[in-house]
Amino acid sequence: MTVNTQPVAERPDPRAYGLPVVEQDQIPDELRSLVDGVRNLVDAVSNTEADSATLAEADAAVRALNDRLNAARREVGTMVRRTMGDGTDEFGTITNVVAGTTNPAAPPLDLEHVEGGVQGTVTLNTTYQGPPGLVHGGWIAALLDQAVGSASAVETSPGMTAKLEVNYRQPTPLFTPLEISARVRSTERRKVYVTGQIRAHGQVTAEAEALMIRIPMDEG
Numbered sequence: 001m002t003v004n005t006q007p008v009a010e011r012p013d014p015r016a017y018g019l020p021v022v023e024q025d026q027i028p029d030e031l032r033s034l035v036d037g038v039r040n041l042v043d044a045v046s047n048t049e050a051d052s053a054t055l056a057e058a059d060a061a062v063r064a065l066n067d068r069l070n071a072a073r074r075e076v077g078t079m080v081r082r083t084m085g086d087g088t089d090e091f092g093t094i095t096n097v098v099a100g101t102t103n104p105a106a107p108p109l110d111l112e113h114v115e116g117g118v119q120g121t122v123t124l125n126t127t128y129q130g131p132p133g134l135v136h137g138g139w140i141a142a143l144l145d146q147a148v149g150s151a152s153a154v155e156t157s158p159g160m161t162a163k164l165e166v167n168y169r170q171p172t173p174l175f176t177p178l179e180i181s182a183r184v185r186s187t188e189r190r191k192v193y194v195t196g197q198i199r200a201h202g203q204v205t206a207e208a209e210a211l212m213i214r215i216p217m218d219e220g
């Protein structure tokens with residue numbers, strides 16, 4: 001295998017591909033607060049044992065809010081540009097289900113660029129529950145997919161996941177800070193080999209090996 005650890009391409013600007021871009025620091029505080037509130041609402045709805053009158057009142061209020069918010073919707077594919085702690089920029093889909101800034105279904109995960117890849121911490125509530133008290137295996141795979149994809153994008157250039165193998169080593173607990181990390185191991189033409197890990201209390205609970213295929217933007 002040809003191993004190339006050099007960055008392989010300039011980070012592309014999605015505007016050149018017809019995708020709208022929002023600057024992360026221009027997302028209104030009110031929207032960030034709403035996203036957080038809806039996240040809490042999903043958790044509350046998932047777990048409530050409130051009486052019928054309270055449920056009917058909440059249902060009517062939520063439906064009315066849906067109508068007001070849907071009056072002004074973003075374009076599908078809207079991207080967000082965020083500057084990471086080390087000053088590098090990353091583009092991501094604004095509603096990305098694992099890390100989208102405006103998506104209340106996404107856990108509050110911020111991956112930071114570190115040498116060779118990315119890392120971040122997230123704590124999950126019962127919205128992400130599979131077995132009692134534990135994170136759903138599909139979400140574990142989703143977190144790892146995001147981490148390996150993000151590592152590949154910041155270390156090389158954006159790509160698609162072609163292969164993702166997840167090894168579930170230990171149950172991954174809810175309500176516990178989870179350390180998510182991914183590192184690019186090698187590249188070969190458009191192929192990027194990446195590994196990822198999730199740790200709880202310093203112990204690996206799940207790990208992944210992935211193959212990302214870079215989008216052929218500069219290569220024509």
Ligand SMILES: CCCCCCCCCCCCCCCC(=O)SCCNC(=O)CCNC(=O)[C@H](O)C(C)(C)COP(=O)(O)OP(=O)(O)OC[C@H]1O[C@@H](n2cnc3c(N)ncnc32)[C@H](O)[C@@H]1OP(=O)(O)O
Nearest residue numbers: 014017091092145146149150153158160161162163189213
């Ligand atoms: C505009 C700006 C945007 C910015 C954006 C920023 C994003 C910032 C971070 C995002 C982070 C997101 C993280 C989540 C990432 C997802 O969730 S992606 C969604 C899930 N994945 C998919 O839906 C992929 C579906 N599959 C496909 O679209 C296509 O099969 C692929 C993967 C793009 C490859 O197709 P292709 O481009 O035609 O590639 P192809 O020429 O056939 O193959 C290229 C090489 O890869 C190899 N290969 C291809 N597929 C495979 C495979 N499955 N197994 C083994 N080898 C393979 C080939 O053998 C070939 O190897 P070499 O000949 O070079 O040795």
